[in-house]
Amino acid sequence: HRLGIQAFKPILVEGNAIQLHPLTCSAFNADFDGDQMAVHLPLSKAAQTEAREIMLSSHNLLKPATGDPIIVPKQDVVLGCYYATLAKPLAAGETIKAFNDIDELVLANANGLIGYHHLIKIKLTPDGDWLETTLGRV
Known part of the structure; x- marks a missing residue:
């Protein structure tokens, strides 16, 4: 089916396995128990353009037949x-x-002053109201 062939921007990693983002697995009916996949390279300029503009997984978020995600x-x-x-x-x-601001929040986390789950107050815009939330939510 159409979603069984998609384009990706590869990132080189160590090892002999292809690492696939978990959100793309359902389009291939893939899981993580040793499935095999074929890799095809678009050689011509036209094929590379088609892969970049039509076949990227970020362009295939909905089922063509139903529009479901x-x-x-x-x-x-x-x-x-x-x-x-x-x-x-x-x-x-x-x-x-x-x-x-967010930079101050991230710096506090990097210095061990707060964790992702601690309640904090932050202004997301300079003239905005204070928001009570957590770093993980920001």
């Missing part, structure tokens, strides 16, 4: 999204730290 988060992706957005309750006597 093909790329749907499942399993590990859903668990990862849930975990990233968890909020840890404040401990006794702990206060919510406030940050003026």
Whole structure:
């Protein structure tokens, strides 16, 4: 079927296996138990243009027949999204730290002052209201 052939921008990795993004697996009916896939290279300029403009997986997000989404988060992706957005309750006597922008927030995380699940307050725009959230949600 049409979605069984898609174009990707390769990234070289160590080893002999092709690493496929989990969101693209359903289009190929692929899983991670040792499936085999063929690799074809577009040689002519016309074939390369077609691959870049029509066949990229980012251009094939919906089923052609029904318009239903093909790329749907499942399993590990859903668990990862849930975990990233968890909020840890404040401990006794702990206060919510406030940050003026995302750069300040990321720097505080890099220095170990806050984690992804700590409640924080941040201004997402200079003249905006304070938003109570977590780094994982930002």
